Amino acid sequence: MIIHFAGLGSMGSGMAASCLRAGHEVHGTDPSAERLAALVAAGGQARGEGSPASDIAVSVVLNAEQSRAAIFGEGGLASRLAPGGVILGCATVAPAFAREMEAEAQAMGLHYLDAPISGGAGKAAAGQLTIMAAGTPDAFAAARPALNAMAETVFELGDHAGPASAMKAVNQLLAGVHIATMAEAMTFAMTQGITPETFLEVIPRCAGTSWMLENRAPHIATGDYTPHSQVNIWPKDLGIVLDIARNARFSAPITAAALQQYLAAAGMGLGHEDDSAVVKVYARNAGLTLPGEG
Secondary structure, eight states: OEEEEEOOSHHHHHHHHHHHHTTOEEEEEOSOHHHHHHHHHTTOEEOOTTOOOEEEEEEOOSSHHHHHHHHHSTTOGGGGEEEEEEEEEOSOOOHHHHHHHHHHHHHTTOEEEEOOEESHHHHHHHTOEEEEEBOOHHHHHHHHHHHHHHEEEEEEOOSSSSHHHHHHHHHHHHHHHHHHHHHHHHHHHHHTTOOHHHHHHHGGGSTTOOHHHHHHHHHHHHTOOOOSSBTTHHHHHHHHHHHHHHHTTOOOHHHHHHHHHHHHHHHTTOTTSBGGGGHHHHHHHHTOOOTTOO
């Protein structure tokens, strides 16, 4: 299959690499020449005007605005798909937006799979993502070669777009709150004389642990905030959660509290750092010195 990726960041590049390993022809578009060069070095191709039509298009961009531009903008994924091709929308978006994308794709004679992803950059590179998916049976059938290459688990959540994005919102509520809570717990531990290293030795073996804690806390302990998932993602994702909750007349106070910490981190100029950098908000307020800060 010819699979075209829009977005070759930490997730998209790993997903593209997984499709290459599965034997597919992979094309990519990305604003970064460095990311495109990395794809070419791995055996892929930078998408050009003379490139053949793709069978599958995968949008791995940041938000709804970028998704619309990447899919339906000038020279976007939809315009370069073969008739009957399928678009996988992998960004975290509101369910209503996913339904809009599906309707636009169907109007063009294309399939659309609402397909948000979870698992982090490491699992993306290993082809072991969890994909929450919803779409018509034909959309699933057309997308299957890419799903098989990229995912360890695919949850089929409905026969139209929307339910998968709703489930991703539930996941993001938990993930965003867990990261902020990990940062709060680690800095609280420091006020009690517990070092980040001791925290990491003990808590992962106790009931208070979580996958996000075990994945993000080591970044703090080593003072390495190289962005695998940026702080800036969370005002968007938790904002989507709260918008959905508001429409459902559902109160989500813990989500709202976590969102304020990410907004504070972004206000400190940390938006492009790894999302574990939210710990710096707590450290600043408590007068703590984190590892790597001298």
